[in-house]
Amino acid sequence: MExxxxxxxxxxxxxxxxxxxxxxxTTMHGFLKSVAQRHGDRPAVSFQILSGPTDKAETLTWAExxxxxxxxxxxxxSLGVGEEDVVAYLLPNxxxxxxxxxxxxxxxxxxxxxxxxxxxxxxxxxxETGAKVLVTLKSFPKVDVAQKAAEAVALAPNVEAxxxxxLNRYLTPPKSWIVPFxxxxxxxxHKAKVLDFNAECAKHPKxxxxxxxxxxxxGAYFHTGGTTGMPKVARHRYSGMVYNGWLGATLLFSEQDTxxxxxxxxxxxxxxxxxxxxxxxxxxxxxxxxxxxxxxxxFDNFWKLIERWRVTFIIIVPTAISAxxxxxxxxxxxxxxxxxxxxSPLPVELYRRFETATGVNIVEGYGLxxxxxxxxxxxxxxxxxxxxxxxxxxYTDVKILVHTSDGGVxxxxxxxxxxxxxxxxxxxxxxxxxxxxxxxxLFHYDEYLRTGDLGRLDADxxxxxxxxxxxxxxxxxxxxxxxxxxxxxxxxxxxxxxxxIGQPDAHAGELPCAYVELVAGAEVTPEALMAYAKxxxxxxxxxxxxxxxxxxxxxTAVGKVFKPDLRKRAIARVxxxxxxxxxxxxxxxxxVEDKKLGLVATLSGKGKDDESRVDAVLxxxxxxxxxxx
Numbered sequence: 001m002e003x004x005x006x007x008x009x010x011x012x013x014x015x016x017x018x019x020x021x022x023x024x025x026t027t028m029h030g031f032l033k034s035v036a037q038r039h040g041d042r043p044a045v046s047f048q049i050l051s052g053p054t055d056k057a058e059t060l061t062w063a064e065x066x067x068x069x070x071x072x073x074x075x076x077x078s079l080g081v082g083e084e085d086v087v088a089y090l091l092p093n094x095x096x097x098x099x100x101x102x103x104x105x106x107x108x109x110x111x112x113x114x115x116x117x118x119x120x121x122x123x124x125x126x127x128e129t130g131a132k133v134l135v136t137l138k139s140f141p142k143v144d145v146a147q148k149a150a151e152a153v154a155l156a157p158n159v160e161a162x163x164x165x166x167l168n169r170y171l172t173p174p175k176s177w178i179v180p181f182x183x184x185x186x187x188x189x190h191k192a193k194v195l196d197f198n199a200e201c202a203k204h205p206k207x208x209x210x211x212x213x214x215x216x217x218x219g220a221y222f223h224t225g226g227t228t229g230m231p232k233v234a235r236h237r238y239s240g241m242v243y244n245g246w247l248g249a250t251l252l253f254s255e256q257d258t259x260x261x262x263x264x265x266x267x268x269x270x271x272x273x274x275x276x277x278x279x280x281x282x283x284x285x286x287x288x289x290x291x292x293x294x295x296x297x298x299f300d301n302f303w304k305l306i307e308r309w310r311v312t313f314i315i316i317v318p319t320a321i322s323a324x325x326x327x328x329x330x331x332x333x334x335x336x337x338x339x340x341x342x343x344s345p346l347p348v349e350l351y352r353r354f355e356t357a358t359g360v361n362i363v364e365g366y367g368l369x370x371x372x373x374x375x376x377x378x379x380x381x382x383x384x385x386x387x388x389x390x391x392x393x394x395y396t397d398v399k400i401l402v403h404t405s406d407g408g409v410x411x412x413x414x415x416x417x418x419x420x421x422x423x424x425x426x427x428x429x430x431x432x433x434x435x436x437x438x439x440x441x442l443f444h445y446d447e448y449l450r451t452g453d454l455g456r457l458d459a460d461x462x463x464x465x466x467x468x469x470x471x472x473x474x475x476x477x478x479x480x481x482x483x484x485x486x487x488x489x490x491x492x493x494x495x496x497x498x499x500x501i502g503q504p505d506a507h508a509g510e511l512p513c514a515y516v517e518l519v520a521g522a523e524v525t526p527e528a529l530m531a532y533a534k535x536x537x538x539x540x541x542x543x544x545x546x547x548x549x550x551x552x553x554x555x556t557a558v559g560k561v562f563k564p565d566l567r568k569r570a571i572a573r574v575x576x577x578x579x580x581x582x583x584x585x586x587x588x589x590x591x592v593e594d595k596k597l598g599l600v601a602t603l604s605g606k607g608k609d610d611e612s613r614v615d616a617v618l619x620x621x622x623x624x625x626x627x628x629x
Contacts, residue, residue: 004251005382006391007461013250013394019425024242028105028219029070029212031242031279036066039255039282046286046309047095049170051297053304053331056172058095062282065102067206072103074204079133079161081108083213086221088131088159089266090115090122090149092290096165096197097265098275100135104220105238106208108132111221112266118538119148121231123155128233128434129221130158135197138164141182150188159190163197167290213238221434222268224369224479233434240372240426241276247374247393248277252338253313255282260306261315262292268373269342272426274315286311293320303331314339314360318346319476321354321362322507329358336360338380342367343477345465345509348386349619364389366463368451370433372426376463387624388462396424400457401444409444412456415596417466420455421448456596466598471563473502473512473542480542485514488536489529489547494522497553499561503546503570506578506620513546515566517553524549546570567591567599571623575601582617584609589628601625 003009025031035044040063048057060068076087087104088111091097104110111129113122126134136149146164153159168179216239223231253259259278263270265287278285286309289295298305302324306314316339339354342365351362365377366389375398378390392398402418404410412418421444423429429447433439442450454467473480482500489498497517502510516529526547534543554565568591575588589604603614606627618625 001252001254002250003381004391004394005379009379009382010391010394010461019243019395022246024246026215026242027213027238028102028241029073029208031238031245031276032066032069032102032106035279035282036063040066042255042282043284044278045095045098046284047093047170048288049094049167049290051289051295051301051305053301053308056170058170060095065098068099068201069102069106070208071201071204071206072099073106074209075163075201076103076107076133077210078204081132083108083217085109086111086129086131087133087135088113088126088129089135090145090152091136091165091265092143092145092167093265093270093287093292094165094167094170094290096135099201100197101265101271101275104135105241106212107210109218109221111223111233112271113223114264114266115145115148116539116541117148119151120155121538122148122152125223125231125233126152126156126159131156132159133161133163134159134192135163135165138166138168138196139183139186140167141179141184144184146186147184147188150186150190153192154188154190157191159192162190162192162194163200164194165197169198218428220271222266222271222369232438234369234432235428235434236272236372236426237428240428241272242280243395243425244272244372244374245276245278245280248273248283249280251393252340252380253277253281253283257281257283257312257337258309258335259283259285259313259315260288260309260311261285262288262295262298262320263315263317264292267343268367268369269315269317272373273342273367283313284309293317293323299323299327302327303329303333306333306336307331310335312337316341316362317343317477318350319508321346321350325350325353325357333358333360338363340365340377343474345622347506347509347620347622349616350506351386352619366390366465368453370427370449370451371422371424374426375422375424378462383460385458385460385462388458388464390463391461392422392463393424396422397448398422398457398463399444399448400455401448401450414459415456417454417456417596417598420451420453420463420465422451423447423449454598464596466596473500473510475502475505475510475512475541476508478541480512480539482512484537484539484542485512485533485544488533489514489516491536492524492529492532494518494524495529496520496522497561499553499563499566500544501563501566501570504574504621504623509622511545512542513548513570514544515553515569516547516549517551518549564593564599571599571601575618575621575625578617578621579614582613584614584617586614588625594624597624599623602628604628 044065139146220236367373400412400418485500554562572588586605
């Protein structure tokens with residue numbers, strides 16, 4: 001494993017040999033074949049449908065995973081899937097989900113879809129990608145995935161075949177006997193043929209019956225967001241996936257590691273970071289329940305599951321850390337070396353609480369779907385700067401760029417804030433999205449992807465995120481476009497204008513809230529607007545948690561809602577409420593824009609409270625604060 005403790009270490013790794021000369025596999029078949037040859041007898045993936053520490057689990061070795069993935073690839077080819085055709089999957093986590101992932105990557109282009117989206121959004125993605133095959137669930141109690149899939153396929157006539165997976169095979173009697181009597185009926189009709197995934201796979205050889213790709217190509221489509229009609233679809237090449245895996249194997253994992261990953265297999269953190277790192281290293285990945293962290297009993301049993309599987313590495317997100325800190329560490333977790341946190345900023349107080357309670361070191365990182373994923377992380381064995389997202393990985397070049405008054409672009413100096421722009425093997429210059437118009441103005445210097453995030457690089461090369469140029473609301477790692485909230489509220493007859501932002505939240509990082517300006521003479525209550533929003537916003541996660549009516553919204557010179565002022569209002573309101581609830585007298589005097597830190601709450605009342613209690617209350621939020629001088 002390479003030394004990765006500083007920016008100098010990352011550059012030293014780069015200096016060994018150019019990325020293109022590292023001699024790594026160029027196709028997904030070659031990538032999987034390599035791990036099967038090196039670690040074929042070792043466990044690859046374990047899955048348990050229930051969360052108990054003694055519940056039934058299924059494990060495949062790397063040799064078995066490779067053989068069965070080839071079998072799935074042969075099935076997809078038999079259904080007419082070529083290298084440029086798409087196999088979509090709408091699935092919770094399961095062993096078949098992983099076989100679909102790898103088989104789809106070998107046969108054509110795989111397209112994971114979030115099952116929490118509504119049927120219209122799923123259909124829009126299926127149409128955008130031109131998917132020929134959809135792999136989804138057979139109707140199952142308390143799960144609506146099969147029903148959504150049927151509705152979506154009816155709206156996406158390009159789908160020719162639907163392959164169903166029956167989760168009942170993971171259950172034991174008497175539960176497995178009861179399921180057939182409780183299956184919900186799927187009444188929506190479509191023209192695609194419906195087949196059983198496992199039965200069809202069994203008909204095919206466990207080695208490829210077609211020629212593998214001759215080199216690098218697009219192998220996956222991942223959608224971003226999904227809270228407005230049509231999500232953007234990002235393209236991923238084999239080389240970007242191998243790069244993400246190589247980073248994990250080079251800097252973090254070996255075949256001796258066991259990784260607990262309760263994240264969904266439609267997300268890049270689970271697929272392109274965790275699973276590709278496992279392929280590169282030979283590590284063992286454990287998936288508890290189909291819904292991961294959202295599964296019944298997962299948080300209650302989490303530490304016992306760590307003990308059961310002797311987990312060494314935990315894949316986690318801030319909302320999961322918050323939930324786990326509400327439960328005792330009730331098992332032997334001495335095997336754990338590190339927890340890797342991503343998807344949204346980690347509050348300082350939560351970071352400290354987790355490390356104190358568990359003794360486990362947290363590594364915070366940064367990545368994005370448009371770059372296949374990984375960009376930077378705090379070095380596991382080096383200095384961790386709490387609040388930063390660490391050092392850019394080897395072969396990742398990060399520039400902080402700003403537009404100049406003459407229409408050009410300039411690179412920022414140390415600690416100067418600008419837009420984070422990146423170039424690495426996971427970036428596809430000029431071709432990030434499937435829709436060509438979405439790629440316009442997406443790059444600087446033709447190769448540096450504009451992330452839409454604002455940040456700075458400090459003197460030691462650590463990257464700090466200070467805001468988001470893209471204006472997204474990030475709720476527990478889930479991207480919410482404020483436009484959907486604004487458009488829904490604007491449909492109310494009493495509303496003249498609406499501005500939606502993310503208000504600070506100690507659990508989810510941010511929650512959507514909205515500020516509204518009414519039509520002259522109109523009357524409506526915030527409660528009525530809240531009910532209206534719930535009725536007209538498709539996705540539950542995007543429902544605003546707070547709505548306030550203002551006499552007039554702050555606006556720019558051209559009449560657009562000026563959201564920095566709304567964010568300041570929200571920070572002051574939320575922080576004051578938290579301080580009041582804790583019985584503290586400190587209050588937010590003002591919220592100011594700091595060039596290095598972004599929005600900072602300035603408190604009045606220094607000396608009147610126990611300042612350690614103020615630290616504990618406000619340390620749960622990601623936005624910084626200070627005392628008024």
